[in-house]
Amino acid sequence: MPRREVILQAGNYYHVYNRGNNRQLIFFERDNYIYFLRQVRNHLIENGVDIIAYCLMPNHYHLLVYLRTDIFSKIMQSFTLSYAKAINKRYHRVGSLFQGRFEAIHVDREEYLLHLTRYIHLNPVSANIVKKAEDWEFSSYQEYIDLRRVSLPKIDEVRSQFNSADDYRHFLEDLTSDKLIQHLTFEE
Numbered sequence: 646m647p648r649r650e651v652i653l654q655a656g657n658y659y660h661v662y663n664r665g666n667n668r669q670l671i672f673f674e675r676d677n678y679i680y681f682l683r684q685v686r687n688h689l690i691e692n693g694v695d696i697i698a699y700c701l702m703p704n705h706y707h708l709l710v711y712l713r714t715d716i717f718s719k720i721m722q723s724f725t726l727s728y729a730k731a732i733n734k735r736y737h738r739v740g741s742l743f744q745g746r747f748e749a750i751h752v753d754r755e756e757y758l759l760h761l762t763r764y765i766h767l768n769p770v771s772a773n774i775v776k777k778a779e780d781w782e783f784s785s786y787q788e789y790i791d792l793r794r795v796s797l798p799k800i801d802e803v804r805s806q807f808n809s810a811d812d813y814r815h816f817l818e819d820l821t822s823d824k825l826i827q828h829l830t831f832e833e
Contacts, residue, residue: 651749653717658697658752660761661721664705666741672703673736678783681706681728682797688724692716695799698762700784702772707765709752711799721747755806762789762803763817778817790814 653659665671672678678701685696685708693714700707714720729742752758766789769781778786787793789800791810807813 651751653712653715653749655693655712655715658709658711658758660750660752661708661710661747662706663725663743663745663747666744668704668744670704671706671732671742672701673732677732680731682783684724684728686797688720688727690797692720694720696785696797697758697800697802698765698785698789698798700765700768700781700786702768702774707768709758709761709765711802759803759806759816766817786817
């Protein structure tokens with residue numbers, strides 16, 4: 646495979662995403678989402694990757710990560726391979742689950758980081774899966790607005806920019822400043 650254009654280095658934030666091969670599902674039932682998040686903890690968090698925000702959609706995922714390691718590509722390869730093998734075994738599938746290797750965009754500004762969390766958390770609303778972002782169980786938004794105890798994401802970096810969970814909720818719902826992330830729209 647050709648070298649990655651974005652160099653993945655410790656001490657930086659990245660928006661990491663991938664979708665199902667042929668835009669097919671990567672999550673088939675609730676247990677798959679839960680297993681994926683468990684694997685995120687086992688493979689990524691245990692190996693020097695902080696999850697800042699996430700959203701798992703039926704046919705793709707978004708992770709906003711902060712790297713404390715320079716071997717992120719190797720960690721992601723192990724992570725996605727373990728998930729794909731488990732799904733293939735459970736559903737008697739063969740072949741690729743994901744559409745190639747994961748994509749990564751370097752997040753180089755704090756303003757971009759804030760708006761990216763909004764984009765990630767609004768994904769299920771944009772896809773018309775739910776009416777309100779807080780209704781989607783498989784995103785970190787519920788932690789950001791204090792509806793669920795924080796267990797996976799490290800929300801302090803983003804939440805410290807707001808006085809309260811309600812302020813973050815208002816930020817999320819204020820769609821007038823979304824121009825910064827329009828280029829990130831992920832074709833379902």
